[in-house]
Amino acid sequence: MSDKLEEVKRNLQDETKTIITRKDAEQLKIKYLGRKGIVNDLMKLIPALPTEKRAAFGQQVNFLKIEITDIIEEFIKRVSSEAIPKVKTEIFDITLPGKRPLIGKKHPLTQTIDDIKEVFARLGFDVVYGPEVELEYYNFEALNIPSDHPSRTDFDTFYIRDDVLLRSQTSTVQIRIMERQKPPIRIIAPGRVYRPDTVDARHSFMFHQVEGLLVDEGVSFADLKGVLNQFIKTYFGQNIQMRLRPSFFPFTEPSAEVDISCSICGGKGCSVCSYSGWVEILGAGMVDPNVFKAVHYDAEKYTGFAFGMGVERITMLKYGISDIRLFYENDMRFLSQF
Amino acid sequence: MKISYNWLKEYVDICLSPQELADRLTNVGLVVADIQPVEDDFCLDIEVTSNRPDCLGIIGVAREVAAAVGGSLHFPETNVVSAHADIFKFINVSVEEPILCPRYTAKVVRHITVAPSPEWMQKRLTCIGLRPVNNIVDVTNYVMMETGQPLHAFDLDRLAEQKIIVRKARIGEEIVAINGARRALFHDMLVIADGRRPVAIAGVMGGAETEVSNSTRNIFLECAEFEQRQVRRTSRALGISSDSSYRFERGIDPEGIDHASQRAVWLINDCAGGEISGGTINISERHETRKITLRMERLHKVLGVEIKRDVAIDILKKLQCNILNNVDKFIDLEVPSFRGDISREIDLIEEVARIYGYNNIPTKTSIDVRGSTKNKVEIVEDTIRQFLIGLGFYEVKTFSIVDTSPLQSVNLWSDKGGIDIANPLRQEESRLRTSLLPSLINTKRYNMHHGTEQIKIFEIAKVYLAGNKLPHEKNCLSILADTDYLTLKGIFESSLVNLGILSECEWITFSEPRLFRDERAARIQMDGMTVGYFGEASQELGFKTLSCLLEVDLDVLIEKSNFIKKYQNLPQYPTVYRDLAVIVNEETPWSSIEKCITDTKIAFLKEVNFFDVYRGKQIPAGKKSIAFNLCFQSPDRTLRSEEVDIELQAIVDSLQRILNVELRKT
Numbered sequence A: 001m002s003d004k005l006e007e008v009k010r011n012l013q014d015e016t017k018t019i020i021t022r023k024d025a026e027q028l029k030i031k032y033l034g035r036k037g038i039v040n041d042l043m044k045l046i047p048a049l050p051t052e053k054r055a056a057f058g059q060q061v062n063f064l065k066i067e068i069t070d071i072i073e074e075f076i077k078r079v080s081s082e083a084i085p086k087v088k089t090e091i092f093d094i095t096l097p098g099k100r101p102l103i104g105k106k107h108p109l110t111q112t113i114d115d116i117k118e119v120f121a122r123l124g125f126d127v128v129y130g131p132e133v134e135l136e137y138y139n140f141e142a143l144n145i146p147s148d149h150p151s152r153t154d155f156d157t158f159y160i161r162d163d164v165l166l167r168s169q170t171s172t173v174q175i176r177i178m179e180r181q182k183p184p185i186r187i188i189a190p191g192r193v194y195r196p197d198t199v200d201a202r203h204s205f206m207f208h209q210v211e212g213l214l215v216d217e218g219v220s221f222a223d224l225k226g227v228l229n230q231f232i233k234t235y236f237g238q239n240i241q242m243r244l245r246p247s248f249f250p251f252t253e254p255s256a257e258v259d260i261s262c263s264i265c266g267g268k269g270c271s272v273c274s275y276s277g278w279v280e281i282l283g284a285g286m287v288d289p290n291v292f293k294a295v296h297y298d299a300e301k302y303t304g305f306a307f308g309m310g311v312e313r314i315t316m317l318k319y320g321i322s323d324i325r326l327f328y329e330n331d332m333r334f335l336s337q338f
Numbered sequence B: 001m002k003i004s005y006n007w008l009k010e011y012v013d014i015c016l017s018p019q020e021l022a023d024r025l026t027n028v029g030l031v032v033a034d035i036q037p038v039e040d041d042f043c044l045d046i047e048v049t050s051n052r053p054d055c056l057g058i059i060g061v062a063r064e065v066a067a068a069v070g071g072s073l074h075f076p077e078t079n080v081v082s083a084h085a086d087i088f089k090f091i092n093v094s095v096e097e098p099i100l101c102p103r104y105t106a107k108v109v110r111h112i113t114v115a116p117s118p119e120w121m122q123k124r125l126t127c128i129g130l131r132p133v134n135n136i137v138d139v140t141n142y143v144m145m146e147t148g149q150p151l152h153a154f155d156l157d158r159l160a161e162q163k164i165i166v167r168k169a170r171i172g173e174e175i176v177a178i179n180g181a182r183r184a185l186f187h188d189m190l191v192i193a194d195g196r197r198p199v200a201i202a203g204v205m206g207g208a209e210t211e212v213s214n215s216t217r218n219i220f221l222e223c224a225e226f227e228q229r230q231v232r233r234t235s236r237a238l239g240i241s242s243d244s245s246y247r248f249e250r251g252i253d254p255e256g257i258d259h260a261s262q263r264a265v266w267l268i269n270d271c272a273g274g275e276i277s278g279g280t281i282n283i284s285e286r287h288e289t290r291k292i293t294l295r296m297e298r299l300h301k302v303l304g305v306e307i308k309r310d311v312a313i314d315i316l317k318k319l320q321c322n323i324l325n326n327v328d329k330f331i332d333l334e335v336p337s338f339r340g341d342i343s344r345e346i347d348l349i350e351e352v353a354r355i356y357g358y359n360n361i362p363t364k365t366s367i368d369v370r371g372s373t374k375n376k377v378e379i380v381e382d383t384i385r386q387f388l389i390g391l392g393f394y395e396v397k398t399f400s401i402v403d404t405s406p407l408q409s410v411n412l413w414s415d416k417g418g419i420d421i422a423n424p425l426r427q428e429e430s431r432l433r434t435s436l437l438p439s440l441i442n443t444k445r446y447n448m449h450h451g452t453e454q455i456k457i458f459e460i461a462k463v464y465l466a467g468n469k470l471p472h473e474k475n476c477l478s479i480l481a482d483t484d485y486l487t488l489k490g491i492f493e494s495s496l497v498n499l500g501i502l503s504e505c506e507w508i509t510f511s512e513p514r515l516f517r518d519e520r521a522a523r524i525q526m527d528g529m530t531v532g533y534f535g536e537a538s539q540e541l542g543f544k545t546l547s548c549l550l551e552v553d554l555d556v557l558i559e560k561s562n563f564i565k566k567y568q569n570l571p572q573y574p575t576v577y578r579d580l581a582v583i584v585n586e587e588t589p590w591s592s593i594e595k596c597i598t599d600t601k602i603a604f605l606k607e608v609n610f611f612d613v614y615r616g617k618q619i620p621a622g623k624k625s626i627a628f629n630l631c632f633q634s635p636d637r638t639l640r641s642e643e644v645d646i647e648l649q650a651i652v653d654s655l656q657r658i659l660n661v662e663l664r665k666t
């Protein structure tokens, strides 16, 4: 029987949705509470019930009657107040702030890596990974950096054991990929790298790099410039200029440092670019034949280029962040800005 | 390397301002990091890459300037005044290690007057940051800065037995270097010794006992070549580096030794008088000239631009290469002795490109179009990141190298210890982490101290577990959230659904008091494998909030994730819902109830959903009431109420039989 009562209540709720005028509400009141109304019909069922259930059911119907009266009276009040604006006791404030859900954020370094990945994905580069704890061979010898060579001075390194170290560059991944895959190769390898630099505003003993490598037949220095130019224009903006300077990396030849025109001052010179109008963003070059030799590639047949960039550096440039340590303090007031 | 602008102009004719000169040098790879005015001169600080030791002398820089800008070169005077005596009367030189010392030359100058060097020389040395000492030392420094060839002057009268021996150090020998450092020497180090003891560490630094002083009358001037790696090893082993070792490590010009020696003697004679002994002691290994062929086709192929043969030859000539042939397709040439870095065709290609100008090479790509697909690691990491930041989480990045405190030593994944760094930056931060959670806890504390009380953070990074040759680097996802237990657990469960992982998780009692609150932590198991650890943060951690911690093996999630989707027909017949509440012992976990129900093998039961646990007045002590909802559905018809009632009764029966539950009346 109580199912029946529930049904009545549900029907009423549906019907209240149709109330527009005071008249609608009054009619609904008659339908449910009038002398020949639905509630009275329910009352008429009582005598038919077993004696022990009569009292309880009667009580339930009475209770329902009160509920229905309340609901309908509420509607009558509402439609009449809309029709005749009287003194408002309560005013809905449409200007109150919304209940905002918290917005989470990816770490700014992840955002930069994602952006870099996206640009290079459009150029057909796949993302690959390599170990952070590496054999010395992959970090040095295979990359044409022999031991006791002065170029090692540029690569101070954390060691675990004699021949095991924390990679000081993501170039290690180049070798691992080329060892198990034949050309054509088109990869980028993002990841953490480690160097025992004393921590200050510009140095961190751990930072992130993205390494890139393209090997195929007929790849030239002009292609390297073309690909990097695509990246720079897409990532930093179409009006940004690129400049290459000769440099030295043991694993590339010819080697270049790549600068972009300073976006802060537009090339006129400011403190960010040390008043040169240019900021260095990555190192690049044609893969040295000795590297190909280490992975048993035919250096006459294949040529290729590699490049590497510091994720922190690019992020700092992009947002004007002056202290690298902020990335690892993870202060919510910092992270929430990106 | 610091150079003086005026000094440079002595060797090459240029009419460029220091700034213009700096720009031109930068374009050929000699980056000028700084220009400082010094009186009427300028000091240019040039970054010389380790492959270009020839530019560690001002003449070398002058050669680059001439190649890049043009302008003729002038080399300094070396006319030596003729001799009065025979050098062999004063000293006997022998080289026991010809491989480590391929060339050793010496001169003797007698009856000199040690005094301050002339003002012009002092001024130039001061301009590039060298402290003037006396005319002899200053001349050796001056010539080194000019030519890039280190020299060393000994006080001839202090050399025992009139002997110089280039040999390995002997066990027990030690030396006090000119800078005052006393060092024990080892057998693998090369020294310059007199008849009794080492008087210099070959190529690194001279000894204090035989250095030139104000009372010195006669000098022995060494000008030699020492093997690069030997010098580097010794310098590093002793912790002594000098302008000399810096140059020897990178390699000096073997053909420049005689010139430097003569130049120094000439200047000494000019500044300190004295008599130059006739002859040169010259112990030498022969150097071969390097001949290389550059193929024009290869040049074109590597650079992607056709550089005319004339242009290439012109560049190579400017770089002092000796062109040997005149055939169309090749250039055969001889490389000058000071360019030890050029030994292959590719080195020549770089040289041509460098002087031709990197910025004159076109920017074009002829590479073909190729598609790239995201790998599963990226997809899973992206999916998790997007899911969590959508729920208001912040991603953090913390250091992989951590301290060795008890908290950081937590190792959930392995019985073995962490991996230590042999040469840490700071002794207290020397270990590769075995869990991300301690770093997240520290991040929470950092933010607490900076006014952020509530945080929800996660990190995706590696932990480093002891392995064989290389450690096992496990990708982990760790979360610290200021939520209650069930909220974070639910987030984790939903994230599994989001990754398409269908395997069920088992939650097994776990204890790690450094991280988790007692009795509120679990090891999470999936298909019999541990995938993670979860629990309420230990109260010992001192948080002011209720926080939960989770660390999951991301590699397993990557492996189990499944993004292949297949459409399932929508159910055509209605679902019937029934609620049930049972009173059980406190010890009975929900998982047993759920298992008991699913084990009952009910034909139309689709889902069991927990919704409430209640302890209170109507429930006896030591018991709890658990309420849940059951969904029944048939794929091919509408279920009748009686059918569902029968199934419900079967469920109640097995719950009563197996778990001894009591039905709670509603």
Ligand SMILES: [Zn+2]
Binding pocket: A262, A263, A264, A265, A266, A267, A268, A269, A270, A271, A272, A273, A274, A275, A277, A278
């Ligand atoms: Zn600027």
